[in-house]
Amino acid sequence: MCRHPRRQRNGAGSSRNVESTSQTIAMIDGAVVKSHSDLLAAGESISAWGVLQSALVILKANSFESLGFPMQYVPSLNRLMITEAKVNSFIHYFVAVQKITSLHDLEMAICENEGIGSFEELELGPMLKHPLVTHYFSVGSDVTEIFKITSQQIVTHLNILLHRKRKITVDDLLDYIAKREKESRENLCVRIQSLGMHIGNIMRGRRSEFTLLKKCSDGLDVDSKLDDDDGEAAKNDDIQDSGQTEMDCSLFSSHEIKQGPEIYVAR
Numbered sequence: 001m002c003r004h005p006r007r008q009r010n011g012a013g014s015s016r017n018v019e020s021t022s023q024t025i026a027m028i029d030g031a032v033v034k035s036h037s038d039l040l041a042a043g044e045s046i047s048a049w050g051v052l053q054s055a056l057v058i059l060k061a062n063s064f065e066s067l068g069f070p071m072q073y074v075p076s077l078n079r080l081m082i083t084e085a086k087v088n089s090f091i092h093y094f095v096a097v098q099k100i101t102s103l104h105d106l107e108m109a110i111c112e113n114e115g116i117g118s119f120e121e122l123e124l125g126p127m128l129k130h131p132l133v134t135h136y137f138s139v140g141s142d143v144t145e146i147f148k149i150t151s152q153q154i155v156t157h158l159n160i161l162l163h164r165k166r167k168i169t170v171d172d173l174l175d176y177i178a179k180r181e182k183e184s185r186e187n188l189c190v191r192i193q194s195l196g197m198h199i200g201n202i203m204r205g206r207r208s209e210f211t212l213l214k215k216c217s218d219g220l221d222v223d224s225k226l227d228d229d230d231g232e233a234a235k236n237d238d239i240q241d242s243g244q245t246e247m248d249c250s251l252f253s254s255h256e257i258k259q260g261p262e263i264y265v266a267r
Helices: 003-041 048-059 075-097 103-114 131-137 151-162 170-181 196-228 232-254
Strands: 100-102 190-192
Touching (some): 003 048, 003 075, 131 190
């Protein structure tokens, strides 16, 4: 009979401990939310570590360990850690597999992957200030907005430039794009690891186009020779066909298509 009051007292103590723990976590979570909001309002890049340091100042604590809880126990901080880790991993992967890309491409890819309309919805601060963005795209401090250019548009510029120069470097391409887009190279926010693969694809496409046009031209020549066997009665028609063929050939030559291997070097 004497044990029951003791058990009741122990149960009441456990309840008070749980309630105290919940209150402490709620207090820490509130500090995290405030520090996160303050950093966003200041236009700073957001990281879980930065938010935590700011929250410790609000809580007047020397370290998170002194609060007695793992960071994962604080809901707002845990969500921020997960979001930050996902975005960082995506950026690393994206720039690793893209030989030619732009910051605009990266932003669109992140938004599509996360199912959002803009990068700001992730509440990680301005994309231009994200540490990995400044590292991979060498974004200057004076850049205020992401220039809207896609990798497809960059390759189109490369294709045009290949008609003018036999050897193209990354600097040549960036200078050409900057001139056409009337922007400085730094504001383009373009990352180019290599041009070789894209130059090779462009040249293979041109050779395929030339082969197709040559087959059409050969077909016209065969038809002309067959018409020659019809005798003297069809001579006038043959002359007209020949003239048409010469006109078609002049159209092919106007494209300045050259046959034979050509080497384009990009370093």
